[in-house]
Amino acid sequence: MVTIDGEFENASLGLVTRYSDTWFQIGLRPDTAYWTHFRVRGCRGKEITFTLTYTERMHTNRWGTVESTNPERPDDRCRNPYLSYDGHTWQHFDHARRYVTVPHTVCFRHRFEEDEAFVCYTIPYTYGDLNRFIDGIRDHPWITIETLAQTTDGHDLPMISVAKNREATELIGLICREDSDEPTSNFALEGLIGRLMEGGGEIEALLDRCQFRIVPMVAIDAVVMGSPYGGPWDVMARRWLDDPTLPEIAAIKDQVRGWMGSHRVRLLGKLHGGQTFDNPPVWDFRVFDHALRKLIPKDLPAELDPIWNPFLRDAVPWVRELTIFETHLQQEYDFWNFFSTHTNGKDPDNLKAQGRRFADLLARFVLGA
Template sequence: MIRISSQFDSGAIEVVDASDPTNIRLRLRDDNTADVRQWFHFRLQGARAQACTLVFENAGQATFPGGWEGYRVVVSYDRRNWFRLQSGHYDGQRYVFGLTPDFDSVYFAYFEPFPWERHLDLLGTADASPVATVSDLGATPDGRDLNLITIGRAAPGKRRIWVIARQHPGETMTEFFVEGLLERLYDTSDPVSRRLLERACFFVVPNMNPDGSVRGNLRTNARGVNLNRAWREPDMTDSPEVALVRARMLGTGVDVFLDIHGDETLPFVFVDGNGMVPGFTEVHARAEQRFSDTLRAVTPDFQTERGYAQDRFSDEMLTLASKWVFHQFGCLSLTLEMPFKDNANLPDGLFGWSAARSRRLGEATLQALLAALDAE
């Protein structure tokens, strides 16, 4: 008998009818307290060697319906090795995909999950590193720890580099990015890492939204708040994650800031800067260009031709992390975006954009950060 379950870390799906393997009818589940839907993560059992067709009946009511165009579902049998289905069809209302499972259990997800246990392992690796320390900034609405990893030692004359990820919990590629960045930064035999830690201290929040991550939300925390719209006036009740990180930033100062994200619709890796924010000068423009030029030189996964159109400035922009940081500190402050689909500039038919590519992008980004410091 076929069974579909999602009662596990980051699980999310609603089952309409699973009685017919050729027409398994599903609905994307809302974030726990917000009218937001797109993330899914569930297990299908009991369908070995049966041709299964699965349908997201409300795909057209997803938060980013354009995200289904060209999208392929991520699949795993062992939750360690993930691959993309070769096909999927979106008709404007429904997203339909199929698989004949090789085993009794198979997992489907919007992107490769980054489980809470892996997050704890990431913290343990930091604790074991001679160049890193882990501290607790405070508690989330659900009572989880909000952790900060500090790499290197703060000292007079050293630059302060802040990196945050996973404000939107469904953007799991961002914590894989941080994992790759941190592992290279811990390597004391890597000349780029050594030079960076001679000149800078890193402050890294690998998961800004622990509650949303475990609950299987796409964009909001346990209180239904989109954290990347809370930076101007964070609230210790509804958005303590932002309030706690912002307070620490004000205490340390910020010289470079990266906010790591994933984009559901655009199949590219790109950065979004601050050209529309008051106070942006030619000096800031050159710093953004230098970062982008270096990252493009060290990894063909990055490009500068496609990204977000520049909006006219309004105070509402200061609710976004990278805009608030630039306005507050006047430093290089960027939002870096990765795709949920594939990188159209360098497509991979088997894996699409993946956890492995996210990790390697994190590693490569250290060279762009070094170039930013060298230019000062």
């Protein structure tokens, strides 16, 4: 018999309705409007159909469904979800389409080759994935791993330092994954850190002058719970001015205070991300962001390379109205050299390549080339 469950890290599964042993309606948990992550067992050799109804028309974009305007040539293909037999290698379904007779409903079907499979709205990046990545880099001589705090739910909040020259007086700080449902950012960050660890040329010149402090996953609790954004805190990225604030944010604020006192802080940034891969232009923040006003931090010497412009966003006046990282930096330190970006790409390798590129751009920024 086929069974479906959500009893693992990052799972998100609501009520499952079994119509037959090969057709299931996947219910969404009430804390999400479109996201799901579940496990199927007993599925080897079976072609199983899943239907899922997202709660609003706006999530049509997130599911990548196409509403053809030409009835002669219907195109109701659907980009998501992804499936994996091992939790690491992800693939598309054989068949994923908009369901014709029920609004806001997608239908995905696959003949499974293994007896256990994971199905996720997108390619996930979990807290377990982060810890595996950290274990893989912790012995590198330039890397230091620290635990800054325990999250509200008691998980370790790690910080990764990249310091080739521990006497270096300049510093770049990055925070990543403030929103649980933006896993692309963590793949980009892996590429960035990997590029820094390789060294050579401009990267080593960068690291001679500048240390990195990176908080790779802010919304750990939400990632573990499989809840979008910040879990019980809704949009965690808006809680920087709370007093008292969440232990994760308080710990990062303490770090920032230390950096400001001990180093010349060149740039502070946050890596956000896309909700999924393979974004069509309509839901690609690279396009979306182009429509917004983009300002370069005041002491950036030159425009960055267009291959991957990380969308440096200077402090536009309205940022002051938001209770976000940038606002904290402005109000507490009158610090304006920050940026925010949504990383998007077609697959994890593409995101890692973007992260590597970003490291090169940061070298150019710091070295003033």
